[in-house]
Amino acid sequence: MNKTSSIKELYPPGDFTIWIVIYVELITFGLMFVGYAFSRRADIALFNNSQLLLNQTAGFIDTLILITSSYFIVKAVNSVKNARGEMIQSANILASKWLLAAILFGVIFLVNKLLEFSAIFSQGIGLSTNTFFMFYLLLTMFHFMHVALGTVVLLNIRQRTKRDGYSADDSRGIETGGVYWHLVDLLWIVLFVLVYIIR
Amino acid sequence: MKYSSQMVAKPYFIFALMLLAGEILFGLTMSIQYIYGDFAFPAIPFNVLRMVHVNLLIVLLLFGFMGSTYYLIPEEAERELWSPLLAKITFWVFLIAGVATILGYLLVPYAELAKLTMNDLWPTMGREFLEQPTITKIGIVFVVLSYLLNVTMTVLKGRKTTISIILLTGLFGLAFFFLFAFYVPDNLVMDKFFWWFVVHLWVEATWELILGALLAFVLVKLTGVDREHIDKWLYLIIAMTLIAGLAGTGHHFFFMGAPGYWLWIGSIASAAEPIPFFLMILFAYNMIKNRRIQDDNKMALTWAKGTAVVGFLGAGVWGFLHTLAPINYYTHGTQLTAAHGHLAFFGAYVMIIFTMISYAMPILRGRPHGNSAKAQKVERASFWLMVIGMIGLTLALTVAGVMQIEMQRIPDSAHAMVFMEVQAKITPVYIVRSLFGVMTLLGLLTYFYSFFVKDDKKVA
Numbered sequence: 001m002n003k004t005s006s007i008k009e010l011y012p013p014g015d016f017t018i019w020i021v022i023y024v025e026l027i028t029f030g031l032m033f034v035g036y037a038f039s040r041r042a043d044i045a046l047f048n049n050s051q052l053l054l055n056q057t058a059g060f061i062d063t064l065i066l067i068t069s070s071y072f073i074v075k076a077v078n079s080v081k082n083a084r085g086e087m088i089q090s091a092n093i094l095a096s097k098w099l100l101a102a103i104l105f106g107v108i109f110l111v112n113k114l115l116e117f118s119a120i121f122s123q124g125i126g127l128s129t130n131t132f133f134m135f136y137l138l139l140t141m142f143h144f145m146h147v148a149l150g151t152v153v154l155l156n157i158r159q160r161t162k163r164d165g166y167s168a169d170d171s172r173g174i175e176t177g178g179v180y181w182h183l184v185d186l187l188w189i190v191l192f193v194l195v196y197i198i199r
Numbered sequence: 200m201k202y203s204s205q206m207v208a209k210p211y212f213i214f215a216l217m218l219l220a221g222e223i224l225f226g227l228t229m230s231i232q233y234i235y236g237d238f239a240f241p242a243i244p245f246n247v248l249r250m251v252h253v254n255l256l257i258v259l260l261l262f263g264f265m266g267s268t269y270y271l272i273p274e275e276a277e278r279e280l281w282s283p284l285l286a287k288i289t290f291w292v293f294l295i296a297g298v299a300t301i302l303g304y305l306l307v308p309y310a311e312l313a314k315l316t317m318n319d320l321w322p323t324m325g326r327e328f329l330e331q332p333t334i335t336k337i338g339i340v341f342v343v344l345s346y347l348l349n350v351t352m353t354v355l356k357g358r359k360t361t362i363s364i365i366l367l368t369g370l371f372g373l374a375f376f377f378l379f380a381f382y383v384p385d386n387l388v389m390d391k392f393f394w395w396f397v398v399h400l401w402v403e404a405t406w407e408l409i410l411g412a413l414l415a416f417v418l419v420k421l422t423g424v425d426r427e428h429i430d431k432w433l434y435l436i437i438a439m440t441l442i443a444g445l446a447g448t449g450h451h452f453f454f455m456g457a458p459g460y461w462l463w464i465g466s467i468a469s470a471a472e473p474i475p476f477f478l479m480i481l482f483a484y485n486m487i488k489n490r491r492i493q494d495d496n497k498m499a500l501t502w503a504k505g506t507a508v509v510g511f512l513g514a515g516v517w518g519f520l521h522t523l524a525p526i527n528y529y530t531h532g533t534q535l536t537a538a539h540g541h542l543a544f545f546g547a548y549v550m551i552i553f554t555m556i557s558y559a560m561p562i563l564r565g566r567p568h569g570n571s572a573k574a575q576k577v578e579r580a581s582f583w584l585m586v587i588g589m590i591g592l593t594l595a596l597t598v599a600g601v602m603q604i605e606m607q608r609i610p611d612s613a614h615a616m617v618f619m620e621v622q623a624k625i626t627p628v629y630i631v632r633s634l635f636g637v638m639t640l641l642g643l644l645t646y647f648y649s650f651f652v653k654d655d656k657k658v659a
Binding site (some may be wrong): 015021022027028032035125135138 | 404431432434435438439457458460463464467468470474478
């Protein structure tokens with residue numbers, strides 16, 4: 001009984017509201033993915049030919065970057081989650097380092113994406129070029145905004161590790177940010193496979 | 200009432216209610232014209248009635264928002280209003296400008312009004328909702344600026360709460376987006392873009408912030424739930440509102456000469472627009488369930504719940520019905536749009552003003568615990584009359600819309616019936632619509648009557 005209630009308190013991690021955000025995000029991206037799939041079915045050749053113009057290597061590197069940064073977040077959360085008493089300060093110092101690594105990887109992702117966009121635009125491709133590129137640009141730009149927001153969230157969380165810090169009794173904030181970052185990561189994995197790879 | 204300057208809200212509330220009566224009367228007259236085409240013609244032709252009907256709506260909501268703000272801000276900021284005198288002057292200036300403009304619509308042909316007000320110097324007239332002469336628009340800017348100054352100064356000098364900051368953000372947005380009313384490009388497509396920047400970004404973005412803040416304020420007061428809890432909900436709701444609402448502007452760019460990608464952006468973003476309204480229902484019911492105080496003003500809570508539910512139905516469900524591009528291809532500009540418009544404006548905005556009035560008016564009239572049980576009973580009757588009246592009216596318009604789509608939009612041009620023929624076929628439904636309109640008017644009259652119900656002698 002006791003165990004059940006403590007598990008209930010631990011899961012889902014993070015604030016309740018972030019889970020509402022996550023479901024809404026999943027529905028929104030889900031609708032776009034379904035829209036992509038149906039549009040692709042209507043003109044497979046166009047989608048396949050257009051897909052060849054994408055830089056799959058850059059996309060793959062992006063995927064590795066995000067997955068790695070998610071790992072850093074896990075390390076950051078774990079380091080403060082069991083911190084009590086005297087451990088709290090050192091745990092927060094460690095967490096802030098892991099967070100910095102995650103933020104740096106987030107920034108690298110953003111820069112990488114900007115380079116990719118500029119390469120695409122320099123070829124004269126835009127939202128109106130064809131249905132494939134409309135979806136590609138809408139999905140990747142929308143996701144880009146999420147990574148940018150996530151990076152700002154992580155920066156805020158890192159600031160807090162430097163002030164009062166997180167501890168075993170108060171780790172909700174960092175978990176909330178972490179869960180959001182994992183969502184951004186998850187969305188990218190689906191997006192990458194769907195738009196860059198599947199033929 | 201904690202601060203005497205909150206009293207300036209009273210005339211705003213009263214005038215907003217008077218305008219609402221006018222709004223319903225003009226609407227009813229128009230609904231009769233749908234049945235008897237030349238009813239009241241040539242005294243008030245349909246196009247004039249329609250213009251007055253939609254303009255009154257905007258003005259009454261602005262009066263309602265202003266009254267609500269003047270009541271709310273001193274209490275949130277924990278200090279008197281920066282300048283009660285300015286609020287009173289603003290009231291009279293806005294009232295006179297508003298009444299003069301409506302009289303202008305009614306008494307002078309529109310082209311004549313344009314000439315009289317020298318529209319050719321800076322042409323801004325002729326767009327739906329924004330028909331006001333340029334001079335009136337400039338007047339509105341001054342009124343809104345003085346109102347914003349008053350409210351902002353009060354907040355800056357006093358306590359800053361999430362509710363007041365979100366309300367202010369909504370009000371600044373309202374003021375900013377109105378500026379697009381002054382720009383009328385020659386290119387029709389561009390013209391539509393800028394027109395929607397006012398209309399959509401008011402109704403489906405900034406006003407929703409105002410709505411959220413007002414609802415949160417009433418819930419804080421009536422339920423006694425921790426602010427921290429209410430603030431979190433409020434942030435969530437407004438974040439979703441802004442994201443879905445801003446991108447959702449795209450649902451107005453269907454089939455009007457804008458690029459095709461708007462079909463996707465508009466459809467997907469606006470499919471998410473009902474979510475904040477649904478959250479508002481969860482918010483209101485959750486707060487009421489966890490309330491820590493039992494306020495005697497039961498009706499204010501009823502209105503708050505009603506706003507969340509009817510707002511979700513009108514803006515969320517009825518909006519979603521025709522927001523996806525492939526459906527909108529057939530439904531664009533039919534009576535289905537009118538159905539959505541009526542229930543959304545009523546549920547989300549008119550009802551939040553009723554919520555504020557029902558909460559604040561008894562206090563402003565020296566009844567800190569709400570109206571007497573008897574008066575609240577009358578008010579409850581008026582609540583149901585208006586809500587059922589508006590839902591009935593909306594259902595009738597929905598049936599009318601579906602008939603119109605079936606006869607006029609779906610068949611190819613060789614088989615489709617023309618607009619006026621279709622309207623004649625829909626007449627029986629329009630009669631039902633008018634009857635529900637009468638019910639709504641009776642509801643409003645009952646509401647007015649509740650103000651005059653004498654206090655119970657026996658105090659519970």
